[in-house]
Amino acid sequence: MWSRSRALWASAAARFWRVAMPLARPAVAVGVSLALMETLNDIGASEFLGVRSLTVSIYTTWVTRSDLPGAAQIALAMIVLVIALVSLERWARRRQRYSITAQRARSFAPKPLKGKAAALALVLGLLPVVFGFLLPAGYLAVEAWKRFQFAGLSGKLLIEARNTTLSALATVAVLVCGLVVAFAARSYPQRGMQAVSRISTLGYAMPGTVLALGILIATAGFDFLDAQAREWLGVSTGLLLIGSGAALGYAYLARFLAISVGSVEAGLTRIPRSYDQAARTLGHSLTGTFRHVHLPLSKAAIAAAGLLVFVDCMKELSATLLLRPLNFETLATHLYGEAARGTYEEASIAALAIVVVGILPVILLARIGRNEQQG
Structure with missing residues (x-):
């Protein structure tokens, strides 16, 4: 065209x-x-x-x-x-209707620029990188170094970094659910299954504050068991969902399931359906086909989804502020609290740690895209 x-x-x-x-x-x-x-x-x-x-x-x-x-x-x-x-x-x-195929899209050869056009394109491409990343990251690095020279590394930061294990656990849960939804949508392409797949990803459209509000109302109704246990048994069970962090983990699952489903679906679409038919002809069940065919061929997509979900869970602020257990701080909430007090130098190390971790999926996705273009 x-x-x-x-x-x-x-x-x-x-x-x-x-x-x-x-x-x-x-x-x-x-x-x-x-x-x-x-x-x-x-x-x-x-x-x-x-x-x-x-x-x-x-x-x-x-x-x-x-x-x-x-x-x-x-x-x-x-x-x-x-x-x-x-x-x-x-x-x-x-x-x-959009009839262009992926093969034809890859056949578009880039047009090299020369002279003033190349210089202008380079400057325009660098502007968001410089003002959106390099200058803020450089400032954070300078302030973090000053803070480290003055008072060393705070013990709270190590505890907050350890609390990111909740983000890691939530990432595993999101990946597992994303694999189930994406593979079910591929194996049963009926309209009802496609509707279920779309509904499962609606959480990403909801702001974290809105999602946290709905989860809090629901979990507060469930945590009435604590009052009943104290009245009937004389024993306090505590807030089982909010106090244990389960409510926050569920918020991560509901909000970021769309990232996992989308990434896994993108990886599965690159696998021809003839592979499924060949595996079923050789006697593999549906789960065996997934384990021996789809899972090995979609490792890159799953890894990219895991990194993206982990970074989003780690830097999620609004839901974490409202659903976190007592005395539970993450790097994002620590950054928010220090910035609210105006002590930006205290928040610089946490901010720099979030930036460093956030670069990883960007590098991975760039390498995956480059490999696909070369392939």
């Missing part, structure tokens, strides 16, 4: 707007939706910069004013807003 547009003497701008953009519209829609969801979920930057977002309003209404019904009303308004925006975009492209 691209070569046909060039044969019709279409200009570069016309090819971009009439060919490239319509074909890229689904990907652009997904990217905009993800950016919107992440923006709605943000609470730290919005609060510190004085932006009165809906997420900040939910947090302050619940925690500061102790108005749980009011916070629930704002949360419902956010849910309606997210669903309306996503549905509107899907409705706008309901009659469009």
Whole structure:
């Protein structure tokens, strides 16, 4: 299609707007939706910069004013807003069809730039990297070094780093559930299973504060067992779900299951269905086919999903603030607390640790993408 547009003497701008953009519209829609969801979920930057977002309003209404019904009303308004925006975009492209294949997409040869065009492209590409990462990371590194020279490494940071084991456990649970959902959707491609797969990923569309609010109301109703145990048996069981961190782990599972399902599904789609048929012909069961065929061939996708989920769990702030057990601090909550007190040098080491860990999936995904292009 691209070569046909060039044969019709279409200009570069016309090819971009009439060919490239319509074909890229689904990907652009997904990217905009993800950016919107992440923006709605943000609470730290919005609060510190004085932006009165809906997420900040939910947090302050619940925690500061102790108005749980009011916070629930704002949360419902956010849910309606997210669903309306996503549905509107899907409705706008309901009659469009995208027939380009992955093989044809990889056949597009990049056009090398020279001279002023190359320099301009390089500068424009470096701007978000410099201002969005290099300068903030450099500042954090300088402040972290000053803090380390002055007082050494705080023991609290080691405890908070150890508390990230909850993120690791949640990552394992998210990966297992993502594998089950993605493989079930591949093995049973009926409309009902596809609907279940979509429903399982709705948690990512919900901001963490909204999700935490719903989980807290549900778990608080379950933790009435503590009052009943003290009344009937004279023994306190404690808050089994919130006090043990199970509620927070469930929040991670519900919120980030979409990342696991999406990554695993992307890996499974690269496996031809003829492999499934060959394995079943050789006598393997459905689980045997998954264990001997799909699992080995999708290791890269599973590893990428695990890294992405772990990093998101580690830096999740809004749900962690509201559902964490007492005296349970993570690197993200430590960073939030120090920044709220204005002691930014104390928060710099935790912030730098989050940045360093967050780079790992970026490097892995870049290498995977490069290998796919070479393949």
